[in-house]
Amino acid sequence: MKKRNIGILKTAVTALLASLTLTACFSESAQDEEIDGAMKILGKAEEKENSQEQNVPEEDLHSSYIEPLGMEYDTVSVPDCTVNALFNVKDFNTEAGTLTFTAYTEELFDAVEIGLMQIGDTLKIGGSEIVVESIQDVNGDLIVNGGFEQGGAELTSAGGGTYKARSMDNYPTYTELGRSTLPISEELTISDSYKDVASPVTATYEGLQDYLDGLDGASDSFDYISTTVRVDKGKVVDITRNWIP
Numbered sequence: 001m002k003k004r005n006i007g008i009l010k011t012a013v014t015a016l017l018a019s020l021t022l023t024a025c026f027s028e029s030a031q032d033e034e035i036d037g038a039m040k041i042l043g044k045a046e047e048k049e050n051s052q053e054q055n056v057p058e059e060d061l062h063s064s065y066i067e068p069l070g071m072e073y074d075t076v077s078v079p080d081c082t083v084n085a086l087f088n089v090k091d092f093n094t095e096a097g098t099l100t101f102t103a104y105t106e107e108l109f110d111a112v113e114i115g116l117m118q119i120g121d122t123l124k125i126g127g128s129e130i131v132v133e134s135i136q137d138v139n140g141d142l143i144v145n146g147g148f149e150q151g152g153a154e155l156t157s158a159g160g161g162t163y164k165a166r167s168m169d170n171y172p173t174y175t176e177l178g179r180s181t182l183p184i185s186e187e188l189t190i191s192d193s194y195k196d197v198a199s200p201v202t203a204t205y206e207g208l209q210d211y212l213d214g215l216d217g218a219s220d221s222f223d224y225i226s227t228t229v230r231v232d233k234g235k236v237v238d239i240t241r242n243w244i245p
Contacts, residue, residue, distance in 0.1 A: 062116040067124040068107040068175050069162070075103075075178035078231050082238075084174060084224040092184075094209050099236050100181040104174040104224040108162040114142065114155060125153050125165050126173040171225055184208070185235035194219045194226075197243035 072079065087101040107125065117123070123130045123144060130153060136143040145152025148167055158164040165173040186205045193200040203211035222241055230238035 062118070063113055064118075064121045065124070066109065066113050066117060066121060068109055071105045071175075071177065073103060073105075073177040075180045078103075078180050078182060078234060080232050082228050082230040083177065085222065085227050085229040085239075086224040087222050087227075089212055089215060089220045092208070092212055094212070097184050098181050099184055099229075099239075100179065101222075101229055102179045102224070103177040103229070105177055106164065106172045107175050108158055108164055109155065111157070111161045111163055114163045117142075117144075123153060126167065127176065174224060182231065183235050185232070185237040187237050188239070189237070190239045192219075192239075192241045193243040194241055195243075 073081070073083075083103040083105060085101040085103055087099065091100040093099075117132060117135065119132055119135070121132045123132055130145060130151070133145050134143075134152075140157060142155040142163070143152065144155065147154050148165075154166045155163045156166060167173050184205065188205040188208065190203040190208075190211060191200045192202070192211075195201065201211070201214075222239075223244075226244045227239070227241045229236055230240075
């Protein structure tokens, strides 16, 4: 029912209610029945309209090419954010006071698109494209083409209307966002648990060079799976590296 028709119906209901209030021809119980009946008709009309507006055909929602949800990221004018980052010791330029890194974000997929996924669709995941040949539902998790160990994928609910993918050792999959060179803030803090998760190595802007000099060969590289960089007002303000078993 069109909204104009509902408006007309509302006007009619209002007139009916006024008429019932002014007339003494009906008993109190009869008035209640008339009022209830009129309100039910109006309620059903509005419910039908809302249902029609939200009833989008599934074929219009289905996409044969499914890719991760995007993240707004400008490699030059980096927004305030925390990203997973890949870099090594040589990417620090202490003379210029900059850090160059490649940013990554955890891949999330729209739950509606995943729910409508069909055989023959293409799933872009972890930088690769997979043609869907089989889909298995295992306790709510979706196993595509036998799982990642067989060259497929494993998807699990991430809440908020999204799915995430699992890789080896239950690590998520990531999408590369781009490479940036940003100034290092004088408010920089570093927390590095590469040696001991219980006793991270910490450093500040003033002690950055000493911290870098103290890294041995095995810890020179910062992987995006374990490392995050926080950017605030265009500067690197925090570097955190977690211990990975």
